[in-house]
Amino acid sequence: MNDEQLGALVAVVDEGTFEAAAGRLQITPSAVSQRIKALERRVGLVVVQRSSPCRPTAAGDVLVRLGRQRAALDADAMDALGHAPGVERLPVAVNADSLATWFPAVFGTAAGWSDVALSFRVEGQDHTGGLLRSGEVVAAVTADPVAVQGCSVTRLGAMRYLPVATPALREAHRKGNGVDWAALPTVQFNDRDDLQAAVLRRHGVEESVATHQVPSSEAFVQAVTAGLGWGMLPVAQAREALAAGTLVRLSSTDQVDVQLHWQSWRLRTARLDRLSAAVAEAARVLWKR
Numbered sequence: 001m002n003d004e005q006l007g008a009l010v011a012v013v014d015e016g017t018f019e020a021a022a023g024r025l026q027i028t029p030s031a032v033s034q035r036i037k038a039l040e041r042r043v044g045l046v047v048v049q050r051s052s053p054c055r056p057t058a059a060g061d062v063l064v065r066l067g068r069q070r071a072a073l074d075a076d077a078m079d080a081l082g083h084a085p086g087v088e089r090l091p092v093a094v095n096a097d098s099l100a101t102w103f104p105a106v107f108g109t110a111a112g113w114s115d116v117a118l119s120f121r122v123e124g125q126d127h128t129g130g131l132l133r134s135g136e137v138v139a140a141v142t143a144d145p146v147a148v149q150g151c152s153v154t155r156l157g158a159m160r161y162l163p164v165a166t167p168a169l170r171e172a173h174r175k176g177n178g179v180d181w182a183a184l185p186t187v188q189f190n191d192r193d194d195l196q197a198a199v200l201r202r203h204g205v206e207e208s209v210a211t212h213q214v215p216s217s218e219a220f221v222q223a224v225t226a227g228l229g230w231g232m233l234p235v236a237q238a239r240e241a242l243a244a245g246t247l248v249r250l251s252s253t254d255q256v257d258v259q260l261h262w263q264s265w266r267l268r269t270a271r272l273d274r275l276s277a278a279v280a281e282a283a284r285v286l287w288k289r
Contacts, residue, residue: 001042003074006067008035009047009056013064013136014091014119016053039063056134065135065150072138072269075115079270088271089117093132093140095125096189097159098260100217101236103141105282106275116271124192125260132263138272139264141279148263154276156260157286163199163250164238165230170248179250185210185229189220195232199254232256236285260286 011021012032022029040047047060056064068091075088094103099122110118121137128140132148147153165184173180186196186208200208212229214220217237224231225241230250241247262279264272 005035005039008032010067012054013056061134068135069267076269087117091119091137093121093123093128093137096122096217097234098141101234102285106278109278142261142263145261150266151263152266154262156262156283158257158259160235161195161232161256162238163254164233164247166227167248169227181205183209187212187223187229187231190215195256
């Protein structure tokens with residue numbers, strides 16, 4: 001397996017089409033196709049699903065990871081030999097709430113790097129393991145403390161979530177000293193978002209009367225602030241609204257702490273180490289309440 005073939009596979013997976021991969025590699029789509037076919041002949045397996053977008057097969061996952069690792073080692077070696085540094089692409093998975101709160105501090109640090117191109121995948125903190133195993137990302141913010149094979153884990157801290165709603169919504173569903181959880185409309189990020197459901201289960205409620213899905217961290221906050229329903233907000237996003245009284249906590253005891261970790265390839269390169277250090281520094285705010 002040569003680097004050109006592996007590079008073509010990585011480009012197709014990153015860009016989603018053979019045409020876009022050709023543009024990135026500055027070759028023709030036919031040349032990309034020939035390299036992929038040569039790679040498939042070499043391993044005796046199909047490595048790319050010709051879908052829209054193109055996706056790696058199980059065999060392709062293994063080779064995408066290998067391709068990224070080879071490129072990272074090549075870049076490190078060229079730097080050590082004194083050649084002008086090229087730009088290395090670092091795909092990273094980060095959950096939406098982290099991107100909306102503490103993670104942007106990494107952008108300020110990375111702004112001074114001329115040899116790195118960051119590419120972010122927004123994925124729930126409970127669902128990043130597959131991206132690491134497949135090689136689609138080289139690192140991820142994850143809730144999983146158990147290292148994916150070939151990765152190392154660093155604990156970042158915890159994001160605390162609070163159940164909040166507008167004062168009007170709480171008053172409309174007041175029940176004794178609390179609220180009628182079953183009658184409260186709920187805002188959920190997507191089908192994988194279990195934070196609201198976890199609180200409802202604590203109160204013996206299996207399902208909300210109405211659940212609105214808003215798959216954007218910023219829009220989620222706006223939906224809750226507008227009174228569309230109640231939702232679990234990170235303290236960083238809820239703090240100002242709670243202080244101003246535009247949002248209130250539905251319970252003084254209910255909260256969810258989501259422990260976050262940084263998993264990255266154990267393969268050490270200067271650029272990935274630099275990114276890991278920047279993430280660890282930005283995450284220091286997670287230790288503060």
